[in-house]
Amino acid sequence: MFAATELNRKNQRTEKLVRILFVLMAGLLILPVLIILTTLVYKGGGILSIDFLFTHPTNGMTEGGILPALLGTIWLVVVALLISVPLGIAAAIYLSEYAPDNWGTRLINLAIINLAGVPSIVHALFGLGAFVIFFEFGTSILAASLTLAIMTLPVVIVATRESLQAVPHAFREACWNMGATRWQTIRRVVLPNAISGILTGVILEVSRSAGETAPIMFTGAVFFSPFLPQGVMDQTMAMSLHLFVVSTQVPNVPEDLPYGVALVLIGMVLIMNSVSIAFRMHLRGKKKW
Amino acid sequence: MVNDTRPVKLEIRNLNISYGGQAAISGVNLSIREHEIFGIIGPANAGKTSFLKAINRMDMFDRKMRVEGDILFNGQNVREWRNIYALRSRIGVVFPLPVGLPMSVYDNVALSARLRGIKEKAELDLIVERCLTRAALWDEVKDRLDTLGSLLSGGQQQRLTIARALSQEPELLMLDEFSIAVDPVTTMRIEDVLKELKSEMTIILVTNLVQQARRLADRTAFFLDGECVEIAQTEALFTGQASDPRTQDYVEGRFG
Numbered sequence: 001m002f003a004a005t006e007l008n009r010k011n012q013r014t015e016k017l018v019r020i021l022f023v024l025m026a027g028l029l030i031l032p033v034l035i036i037l038t039t040l041v042y043k044g045g046g047i048l049s050i051d052f053l054f055t056h057p058t059n060g061m062t063e064g065g066i067l068p069a070l071l072g073t074i075w076l077v078v079v080a081l082l083i084s085v086p087l088g089i090a091a092a093i094y095l096s097e098y099a100p101d102n103w104g105t106r107l108i109n110l111a112i113i114n115l116a117g118v119p120s121i122v123h124a125l126f127g128l129g130a131f132v133i134f135f136e137f138g139t140s141i142l143a144a145s146l147t148l149a150i151m152t153l154p155v156v157i158v159a160t161r162e163s164l165q166a167v168p169h170a171f172r173e174a175c176w177n178m179g180a181t182r183w184q185t186i187r188r189v190v191l192p193n194a195i196s197g198i199l200t201g202v203i204l205e206v207s208r209s210a211g212e213t214a215p216i217m218f219t220g221a222v223f224f225s226p227f228l229p230q231g232v233m234d235q236t237m238a239m240s241l242h243l244f245v246v247s248t249q250v251p252n253v254p255e256d257l258p259y260g261v262a263l264v265l266i267g268m269v270l271i272m273n274s275v276s277i278a279f280r281m282h283l284r285g286k287k288k289w
Numbered sequence: 290m291v292n293d294t295r296p297v298k299l300e301i302r303n304l305n306i307s308y309g310g311q312a313a314i315s316g317v318n319l320s321i322r323e324h325e326i327f328g329i330i331g332p333a334n335a336g337k338t339s340f341l342k343a344i345n346r347m348d349m350f351d352r353k354m355r356v357e358g359d360i361l362f363n364g365q366n367v368r369e370w371r372n373i374y375a376l377r378s379r380i381g382v383v384f385p386l387p388v389g390l391p392m393s394v395y396d397n398v399a400l401s402a403r404l405r406g407i408k409e410k411a412e413l414d415l416i417v418e419r420c421l422t423r424a425a426l427w428d429e430v431k432d433r434l435d436t437l438g439s440l441l442s443g444g445q446q447q448r449l450t451i452a453r454a455l456s457q458e459p460e461l462l463m464l465d466e467f468s469i470a471v472d473p474v475t476t477m478r479i480e481d482v483l484k485e486l487k488s489e490m491t492i493i494l495v496t497n498l499v500q501q502a503r504r505l506a507d508r509t510a511f512f513l514d515g516e517c518v519e520i521a522q523t524e525a526l527f528t529g530q531a532s533d534p535r536t537q538d539y540v541e542g543r544f545g
Contacts, residue, residue: 174388179378
């Protein structure tokens with residue numbers, strides 16, 4: 001009575017096949033990451049040392065370390081974060097919790113989508129025109145970070161808005177019913193439960209801004225600088241631009257140097273990501289519904 | 290009748306509620322007296338929940354919901370209350386599905402007090418214990434006040450919701466089919482609590498269990514398709530003295 005019919009068997013075969021196909025497709029994703037990482041480690045691992053991280057480039061950037069670029073990237077990312085995170089979270093809170101569903105809100109949403117679609121070179125030229133020239137910040141960390149911040153703002157806004165929306169509506173209503181204002185509800189109920197999702201947005205932003213080259217090369221990053229940045233009005237070297245420079249612009253660079261730079265850049269991003277992910281898992285473990 | 294000596298707590302005059310042109314409540318008039326348990330029975334879609342939402346102005350959060358008519362709370366029209374947060378804090382609401390907020394049991398019950406600006410631990414402790422006790426939940430959670438409210442069982446979460454509503458020290462408590470997610474034994478315990486609370490507050494009890502209305506309510510209204518068909522002393526409704534045949538049919542379980 002329960003013997004498999006021909007149709008059953010056919011369905012089961014298809015099921016197996018489809019499953020294998022999906023696993024393969026998902027597995028393929030790992031491949032580029034593995035190849036990139038192994039190549040970098042294989043070719044650039046040898047040059048890595050404490051000295052490489054903490055000394056200046058010498059001899060026309062064909063020798064020495066990457067200290068100014070490393071510090072420069074940290075400056076750029078941190079300043080960009082300081083600008084885009086408060087701005088992005090505030091905008092997302094408005095859009096998710098306050099904004100009425102009207103044409104004005106739709107206009108804002110449209111702007112965010114379009115902002116996300118603007119190519120980074122266009123952001124770069126905008127930053128050059130707006131921050132470097134019009135606001136007279138000059139080529140500086142401030143101008144470059146502002147450009148990065150504007151470019152990554154959509155990521156923060158969308159990720160924040162989505163994690164706010166993921167908090168069940170019933171929680172808000174329960175809170176409103178007790179006479180809580182919208183802000184009290186947001187602060188006590190919505191934000192604490194959305195924080196892990198918001199962190200994801202920030203992680204994504206960090207990874208993106210650390211690696212971007214175009215937006216910073218006209219606005220604040222320089223080919224070479226013997227000095228370390230002292231403040232936001234200084235110019236600086238940056239890892240991404242430095243990688244571009246030693247790979248293509250400087251003659252007679254030993255082969256392992258660009259790979260080493262790339263490895264450090266990826267390593268920075270991975271470390272920041274892991275710290276954030278660990279923090280996020282810690283928070284998520286505590287909050288459940 | 291004895292009821293008439295008590296002051297009117299809530300008066301509804303010619304209330305109409307619609308959602309995008311679709312009427313949910315039409316032409317309801319009624320008044321509820323202080324320290325009364327006022328039952329509202331009726332089949333699904335009768336407009337019972339919309340009725341409650343209009344009272345504490347939850348219509349503000351639903352763009353499609355339109356409310357017309359007068360709702361007088363303590364003689365003052367709720368649509369003209371300037372501080373609507375103060376209004377809501379004086380009205381406790383319990384909806385059918387329990388909402389344990391994703392914070393500790395303690396924080397759930399202390400939330401309302403904290404919103405009012407109470408910070409002293411001792412005072413909060415007192416409020417939490419009193420409200421949880423009254424909601425018949427204290428014994429089950431007193432040793433784990435720091436577990437998440439949203440991880441309690443359904444029945445416990447509903448009692449937590451009730452405890453939270455009580456922590457507002459409301460003048461009016463509105464319960465919307467609170468027993469859906471609660472087992473019969475707990476339901477009975479909560480019903481006993483409600484009978485005691487009557488001395489302190491006015492209670493509107495929306496229920497799909499007609500027998501629950503019979504056990505608790507002083508007067509009961511029968512809602513059908515957005516109309517208030519009949520309001521009567523609860524005993525009268527259940528002893529064949531309903532004036533409308535539809536009410537009679539409903540309480541005797543012939544439809545709905």
